Amino acid sequence: MARWAAAGVRAHLVLTSRGGDAPGAKDLHRELAELAPVTIAACDVADADDLAAVLAAIPADEPLTAVVHAAGITQPEIPVADLTPDVLAPILRVKVDGARNLDALTADLPLDAFVLFSSGAGTWGDSGKGGYAAANAHLDALAHQRRSQGRTATSVAWGAWGGGGMVEGEVADLLTRRGVRLMRPDAAVRALAVAVGEEPAVAAASVDLSRFLPLYTMTRPRRLVDQLWAGTADRDGGAAPEAGPATGENPSRRGWPASPPRSRRRR
Numbered sequence: 001m002a003r004w005a006a007a008g009v010r011a012h013l014v015l016t017s018r019g020g021d022a023p024g025a026k027d028l029h030r031e032l033a034e035l036a037p038v039t040i041a042a043c044d045v046a047d048a049d050d051l052a053a054v055l056a057a058i059p060a061d062e063p064l065t066a067v068v069h070a071a072g073i074t075q076p077e078i079p080v081a082d083l084t085p086d087v088l089a090p091i092l093r094v095k096v097d098g099a100r101n102l103d104a105l106t107a108d109l110p111l112d113a114f115v116l117f118s119s120g121a122g123t124w125g126d127s128g129k130g131g132y133a134a135a136n137a138h139l140d141a142l143a144h145q146r147r148s149q150g151r152t153a154t155s156v157a158w159g160a161w162g163g164g165g166m167v168e169g170e171v172a173d174l175l176t177r178r179g180v181r182l183m184r185p186d187a188a189v190r191a192l193a194v195a196v197g198e199e200p201a202v203a204a205a206s207v208d209l210s211r212f213l214p215l216y217t218m219t220r221p222r223r224l225v226d227q228l229w230a231g232t233a234d235r236d237g238g239a240a241p242e243a244g245p246a247t248g249e250n251p252s253r254r255g256w257p258a259s260p261p262r263s264r265r266r267r
């Protein structure tokens with residue numbers, strides 16, 4: 001994201017994390033500084049005073065024009081019924097409190113973009129990640145709220161990024177088996193550039209539907225899948241998916257057997 005902004009926008013970048021000295025930060029600083037001015041600062045985004053200090057240090061003649069909230073932590077795999085406040089609080093803190101602080105402390109600035117890194121966990125779900133899902137769903141809701149107030153906001157629920165980060169190793173293998181493929185970072189950032197200015201909350205993912213759909217619709221109908229189908233029907237010239245039997249059938253699968261092979265594949 002920072003590489004894209006440095007090369008494309010060439011504005012002053014302020015990159016933050018709690019430590020400020022994440023592995024590779026110095027090399028990244030050197031690399032980006034050839035393209036744009038860069039400041040790397042230690043800041044806990046969930047701590048309003050900490051964040052206010054970083055914002056106050058931004059020079060008045062180079063005012064803040066865009067915010068990207070990508071800070072986050074994931075959660076250990078725990079069923080919703082076993083979630084405790086101890087587990088939930090840190091997840092909500094960084095994502096939700098962090099976003100709320102950014103929202104409040106930049107309220108008077110005419111921002112061009114306010115981007116929230118959300119997750120497919122909050123859109124289509126992820127087993128054992130109920131708390132993380134809720135935190136991300138909050139970001140999507142915040143984006144809707146800001147837009148309804150006439151302010152800029154884009155929440156992007158990502159599938160999975162390649163190139164390291166939260167999704168690597170066993171997590172990446174598991175998601176890939178479930179049909180959520182790793183996106184190349186340059187492709188993900190291009191998707192983000194398109195998303196800003198579109199709907200307040202969007203999802204961007206590379207999905208192998210032949211793996212994803214059967215797992216996803218195995219236990220119950222899913223509204224998201226029905227909506228995807230409706231979109232397909234629109235592209236097919238308005239043909240609605242065929243209705244299934246009145247009871248007993250998973251509506252998400254309606255129309256598959258009856259549709260011609262090419263249309264089935266596209267669906």
Ligand SMILES: NC(=O)c1ccc[n+]([C@@H]2O[C@H](COP(=O)([O-])OP(=O)(O)OC[C@H]3O[C@@H](n4cnc5c(N)ncnc54)[C@H](OP(=O)(O)O)[C@@H]3O)[C@@H](O)[C@H]2O)c1
Binds near residue numbers: 018020073161164
């Ligand atoms: N990677 C993916 O495929 C994927 C998929 C869906 C959604 N997302 C979302 O995208 C965002 C970025 O993911 P990623 O893979 O880049 O994660 P990552 O590699 O784990 O990086 C997260 C960053 O957040 C920082 N951070 C954590 N708590 C913070 C706090 N309180 N204040 C400031 N910074 C904090 C961490 O640095 P410190 O520890 O030094 O603070 C770290 O640099 C996350 O919000 C994640 O939920 C990622």
